[in-house]
Amino acid sequence: MEKLEVKNLNHHFGFTEILRDINFTLKKGEVLSVVGPSGGGKTTLMHLCAGLLDVEEGSVSNTFASSSFAFQEARLLPWKNVIDNIALGLLASGEKRSVAIEKSREIAIQFGLDENDFEKFPKDLSGGMKQRVSFARALVVKPSLLFLDEPFSALDIGLKKELQGILIDMISKKEISILFITHDLMEAIRLSDEILLLKADPGHIVKKFSYELSQNLRDDKYVYGESAKILQDAEIIDTFELELK
Ligand SMILES: Nc1ncnc2c1ncn2[C@@H]1O[C@H](COP(=O)(O)OP(=O)(O)O)[C@@H](O)[C@H]1O
Numbered sequence: 001m002e003k004l005e006v007k008n009l010n011h012h013f014g015f016t017e018i019l020r021d022i023n024f025t026l027k028k029g030e031v032l033s034v035v036g037p038s039g040g041g042k043t044t045l046m047h048l049c050a051g052l053l054d055v056e057e058g059s060v061s062n063t064f065a066s067s068s069f070a071f072q073e074a075r076l077l078p079w080k081n082v083i084d085n086i087a088l089g090l091l092a093s094g095e096k097r098s099v100a101i102e103k104s105r106e107i108a109i110q111f112g113l114d115e116n117d118f119e120k121f122p123k124d125l126s127g128g129m130k131q132r133v134s135f136a137r138a139l140v141v142k143p144s145l146l147f148l149d150e151p152f153s154a155l156d157i158g159l160k161k162e163l164q165g166i167l168i169d170m171i172s173k174k175e176i177s178i179l180f181i182t183h184d185l186m187e188a189i190r191l192s193d194e195i196l197l198l199k200a201d202p203g204h205i206v207k208k209f210s211y212e213l214s215q216n217l218r219d220d221k222y223v224y225g226e227s228a229k230i231l232q233d234a235e236i237i238d239t240f241e242l243e244l245k
Pocket residue numbers: 013018036037038039040041042043044045
């Protein structure tokens with residue numbers, strides 16, 4: 001069974017302790033979210049899990065067959081057009097160019113890009129379009145594990161819902177596993193099987209929340225209801241320094 005297993009993970013930048021004793025397992029077909037305030041070490045944790053940063057103490061074991069990423073900023077290559085940006089991962093994995101281009105065009109359409117945009121360069125795209133390209137690039141390789149670091153944070157509500165909808169469809173069909181980093185509780189409740197609450201200074205997990213209902217059955221009412229519940233939780237209030245007067 002493919003899984004991502006984190007054990008007794010600690011991390012420092014210089015003399016600053018960033019993460020302390022992080023433990024969790026993400027199993028195939030699951031969506032695991034790490035939720036916490038800004039500066040709490042979420043991105044650092046994701047980088048350690050994704051192999052973008054060296055593990056110094058503890059262990060990260062990733063047996064997923066393949067993985068890809070999407071971040072808050074689209075991080076497109078400015079000298080490549082839309083289709084060539086999407087095709088990057090496919091070409092890197094040795095796919096024939098004609099096949100890679102065809103697959104990239106198909107997924108671009110699925111992510112709401114228009115044929116007229118295919119030849120455009122990142123500088124000529126809106127923020128929303130760039131994020132569509134970023135998602136298409138991450139998913140065209142059909143990753144077994146997807147790393148998402150606040151990919152919806154800069155998007156307007158309509159596009160956020162649209163992109164989440166595509167993911168929810170894949171999640172419900174168990175086509176993908178996701179490590180999802182966010183500071184947005186409602187977003188986490190909409191997408192996750194399990195939420196880990198990461199408290200800051202240093203980042204450590206204080207609580208886990210599990211959600212059983214299939215993601216495609218979670219309507220706004222469910223999400224608002226569960227959010228209202230979780231906002232009563234003392235650890236949530238403390239972690240986010242919410243003052244509910
Ligand atoms: N490369 C780095 N070198 C030094 N400090 C860093 C580095 N990256 C992040 N930090 C610090 O680590 C802490 C956690 O950052 P980060 O993981 O980005 O948190 P989050 O994603 O939860 O906002 C912050 O205080 C940040 O300033």
